Amino acid sequence: MTPFPTFFFAARLAWRQLTYDKPKLIAATLGVLFASVLVFMQLGFLDSLYASAVSAPIKMRADLFVLHKQTEALWRPVQFERSALMRALGHPDVRAVYPMYVSLGQFKNMDTHIQRTLMVYGYDLNGDLIDDVDICARADDLKRQDVALFDIASRPEFGPVSEQISKGRDVTEVNGRRIKIVGTFRMGTTFAADGNVVTSDLNFHRIFPQRAFDKIDLGFVLLNPGSDVRKAQADLLALMGQEMRVFDYNELVEFEKGYWENSAPMGFIFGFGVVMGLVVGMVIVYQILFTDVSNNLSQYATLKAMGYSQFYLQLVVLSSAIYLALLGFALGLGLSVALYRLAEQEIFIPFPMPLGKIATVFAFILTMCSLAGALAIRRLKAANPADMF
Amino acid sequence: MALVDVKGVSFAYGAGEFRRQVLNNVDFSVDRGEIVILTGPSGSGKTTLLTILGGLRLAVTGSAVVLGRELVNSDENVRMGVRRQIGYIFQQHNLFWPLTAVENVCMALELDDRLSEAERRQRAGEMLTEVGLADHLDRRPKQLSGGQRQRVAIARALVSRPKLVLADEPTASLDKASGHEAVNILKRLAKDYGATILLVTHDYRILDIADRIITLEDGAITPQSVPSS
Numbered sequence: 001m002t003p004f005p006t007f008f009f010a011a012r013l014a015w016r017q018l019t020y021d022k023p024k025l026i027a028a029t030l031g032v033l034f035a036s037v038l039v040f041m042q043l044g045f046l047d048s049l050y051a052s053a054v055s056a057p058i059k060m061r062a063d064l065f066v067l068h069k070q071t072e073a074l075w076r077p078v079q080f081e082r083s084a085l086m087r088a089l090g091h092p093d094v095r096a097v098y099p100m101y102v103s104l105g106q107f108k109n110m111d112t113h114i115q116r117t118l119m120v121y122g123y124d125l126n127g128d129l130i131d132d133v134d135i136c137a138r139a140d141d142l143k144r145q146d147v148a149l150f151d152i153a154s155r156p157e158f159g160p161v162s163e164q165i166s167k168g169r170d171v172t173e174v175n176g177r178r179i180k181i182v183g184t185f186r187m188g189t190t191f192a193a194d195g196n197v198v199t200s201d202l203n204f205h206r207i208f209p210q211r212a213f214d215k216i217d218l219g220f221v222l223l224n225p226g227s228d229v230r231k232a233q234a235d236l237l238a239l240m241g242q243e244m245r246v247f248d249y250n251e252l253v254e255f256e257k258g259y260w261e262n263s264a265p266m267g268f269i270f271g272f273g274v275v276m277g278l279v280v281g282m283v284i285v286y287q288i289l290f291t292d293v294s295n296n297l298s299q300y301a302t303l304k305a306m307g308y309s310q311f312y313l314q315l316v317v318l319s320s321a322i323y324l325a326l327l328g329f330a331l332g333l334g335l336s337v338a339l340y341r342l343a344e345q346e347i348f349i350p351f352p353m354p355l356g357k358i359a360t361v362f363a364f365i366l367t368m369c370s371l372a373g374a375l376a377i378r379r380l381k382a383a384n385p386a387d388m389f
Numbered sequence: 390m391a392l393v394d395v396k397g398v399s400f401a402y403g404a405g406e407f408r409r410q411v412l413n414n415v416d417f418s419v420d421r422g423e424i425v426i427l428t429g430p431s432g433s434g435k436t437t438l439l440t441i442l443g444g445l446r447l448a449v450t451g452s453a454v455v456l457g458r459e460l461v462n463s464d465e466n467v468r469m470g471v472r473r474q475i476g477y478i479f480q481q482h483n484l485f486w487p488l489t490a491v492e493n494v495c496m497a498l499e500l501d502d503r504l505s506e507a508e509r510r511q512r513a514g515e516m517l518t519e520v521g522l523a524d525h526l527d528r529r530p531k532q533l534s535g536g537q538r539q540r541v542a543i544a545r546a547l548v549s550r551p552k553l554v555l556a557d558e559p560t561a562s563l564d565k566a567s568g569h570e571a572v573n574i575l576k577r578l579a580k581d582y583g584a585t586i587l588l589v590t591h592d593y594r595i596l597d598i599a600d601r602i603i604t605l606e607d608g609a610i611t612p613q614s615v616p617s618s
Contacts (some may be wrong), residue, residue: 009499013485020487302483305445306474307500385477386445 010312014319017292028288032328033335035281035368038289040336040362041343042273047357048349049266052255053191056121057256059187061131062098063229064236065252067245073259075119075192077102077217084244085219088236093227098127099216101204107197108173109159116157118195120148120174129220134185135198141182142200148174152184154195155348175207181233189348191260221246278364282372285324289317289376297383305385314377321373322366329365333358391418391454392553392585393442398461399608400437411437413608414451421552424576424586426596429605435589436557438605442587443475443555444468456552473500476546476584478556479573482538484530484545490517491526494545501549510569516548517541520574536567540574547578554579556588560595572598 018025056074068078088094096355101122106115123129125139126198135142138149150161162168170181175195187196205213225233229248236246248257261267293300300313340351400412411434419425422492440446442455447468458471476497484493495511498504504512514526520540522533530538539559546554556575560568572588572595579586586612588599596602604611 005499005502013488016487016492017485134514296485298479298481299485302477302479303496305443305472305477306497307469309469384445386440388516 004314007315010315011319012155014316014317015323017296017316018320018323022289024292027323028285029327029331031284031288032282032324032365032369033332034284035277036329036332036361037339037367038277038280039274039364040332040357041339042270042277043357043361044336044340044343044351044353046267046270048343048347048351049191049260051352052188053192053260054253054256054348055188056119056196057253059099059131060220060249060252061129062220062299063223063227063248064221064233065249066097066221066236066240067217067247067255069243069245071217071245073192074102074218074256075104075190079215079217079221080244082214085216085221087239088219088221091134091235091239092234093223093232094221094236095224096127096222097147098124098129098220098222099201100124100129100218100220101201101205101208101211102217103208103211104193105175105197105207106173107158107159107195109173110161110164111159113289114157115173116155117213118151118154118197119190119193120204120207121198122197122201122207123198123220125200127220127222129152130198132185132187133249137186138183142198142203144180146178146203146206147180147182148197148199148203149183149185150181151187151196151198151347153186153188155189158195177205177207179203188350191266191349194348224335229338274364278368281328281365282368285321285369285372286375288324289320289373290379292320293317293376293379293383297379300380300383301385301387304383310380313380313383317377317380318370318373321369321376325362325366325369328369329362331362332365392421392423392456393417393419393587394452395438395442395452396452398438398441398448398450398453400434400446400450410609412441412448415605415608415610417603417610419585419587421585422583424598424600425580425588426599426602427587427589427605428591428596428602429611431591433605434608435605436598439555439557439587439589443477444471474551474553476549476551476554478539478542478546478554480558480561482530482542482548482562484538484541486530489527489529490522490533490541490544493530493541494548497545497549513544513548516544519578520544526549528576534567536563536571539563539567539571543571543575543578547575547582547584550582551584554584554586554588556590558590558592559588560590560592566594567596568592 068080070078082099088097103120104117105120107118108115125143135149141147148345152162160179165181171178181305205211233246292293337353344351395415395417398412398415401408401410403409429435441448441453444460448461451461455471456474458467491510491513494516495509500510517526520543522540559571563571576598
């Protein structure tokens with residue numbers, strides 16, 4: 001038999017076998033669907049975790065960033081001396097340095113008066129440190145006393161702030177201090193904070209009076225145009241001492257991502273979920289295929305007696321595995337898209353479904369089913385036509 | 390020239406103290422177009438002999454030339470080549486439940502690249518008509534009686550026009566009427582197509598279809614083996 005008919009006949013027989021027993025087909029498809037959805041959801045949570053983790057750093061604008069070495073992530077910084085940042089001004093390539101203050105604060109819902117925790121960013125407005133159209137447009141407003149901008153991508157528990165501002169109800173409390181919300185911007189919630197507020201460094205210290213002005217959380221370093229960033233980074237690192245870290249933009253983003261990936265157990269937990277989903281799916285598909293081969297052992301042995309090769313029989317089993325992968329994955333993708341939308345509505349963190357992720361999960365599912373098929377193929381060895389007599 | 394020519398074939402299962410000799414120096418031959426029944430008590434070695442002649446089990450002693458190919462000490466490719474020219478009928482029909490009668494019979498023709506899909510279906514339909522199942526072509530095994538299933542198995546074994554048909558207790562799972570009907574169909578078609586039949590059975594009711602009966606006892610052919618007439 002030539003190769004194409006061999007594949008075609010094997011695939012056709014596999015399809016007929018698979019679709020003959022509907023309950024078995026449904027059980028196997030559900031197994032693959034379950035694995036697909038589990039993998040999609042775990043990867044979805046992981047991606048949204050990373051996407052949300054870097055929602056603040058990706059808006060920060062500077063050539064270099066200075067952090068304390070013990071800082072694990074921006075949402076839980078270890079403060080360092082403002083003077084340490086100022087030392088950078090001694091470098092000939094450094095044009096300016098600006099501090100940023102970061103802390104969790106209590107924001108009072110203007111309707112319910114219930115307080116909820118969000119992240120407060122305070123910075124020197126002269127620095128133009130945040131790359132956001134709305135924030136830049138309101139920079140002058142932020143220089144006034146006791147004002148702030150509110151992140152409209154925050155959780156709804158903070159109230160319909162945008163709507164309230166338009167109705168003139170723009171005064172609330174942040175950490176018990178009356179603050180006027182003079183506008184909004186969009187940043188997004190994270191696994192660490194349900195919302196964000198941006199204000200000036202001076203207002204930040206009004207909101208957090210216990211915070212010392214000379215203890216900062218993050219330093220922004222702007223270099224002269226044409227400066228060698230790598231050299232300046234190495235020089236500043238030497239200048240500031242062993243206790244500091246100096247990152248460029250990409251390193252800062254990766255550092256923040258790396259916290260959730262490595263320091264926090266999130267990466268491991270979601271990764272483990274992916275592996276467990278695939279293992280459970282593989283066991284289900286293996287059981288179905290193994291039972292199928294066992295139930296048809298005499299038929300397969302008869303085919304062998306008729307002159308069919310072992311390869312043909314292996315193709316039948318592998319084709320069944322691939323059909324299950326396609327069926328389960330297609331249904332799992334549909335369900336996952338719906339669950340992604342639901343998750344976005346519930347936890348206000350983006351759940352992107354790019355083609356790359358679809359291809360990755362399909363590759364996982366196809367490999368899972370193929371492995372299950374390869375394991376079930378071992379059962380075919382028992383199909384000995386001599387035993388049929 | 391004999392279609393099956395067996396000389397000095399011996400076979401044993403196991404080794405050492407667990408070795409059990411099943412065939413002892415068996416000699417016999419089957420001519421083209423003959424219907425030969427191989428009978429004998431359980432454990433006499435008749436099924437083992439049938440599997441060796443069908444290229445399903447490898448013997449290492451003696452000579453077994455089937456369809457012009459030596460099977461003793463042969464490699465798998467030789468045996469597979471011989472298997473493709475043989476029609477097999479088992480005690481159980483071993484039909485694929487999801488496939489219709491005509492699709493099951495077509496399975497025997499899918500190894501033949503020269504036939505188109507339509508030609509396969511046509512030949513399978515004609516063969517099923519020959520075995521009296523013209524009205525059951527598109528029925529699945531579940532919708533057929535035991536006798537009808539065995540007739541589909543016979544059609545599957547003969548549709549590729551094999552020169553040799555090996556049957557092992559084809560009536561074992563059938564009642565008397567169905568069993569007799571099945572072997573009569575087998576005999577008629579074998580004669581029509583010039584096929585040679587080597588049939589293993591315990592069923593004395595069907596001995597009358599044979600041209601010759603060979604009896605095996607303790608792995609050897611007994612002198613009582615005679616033409617059935």
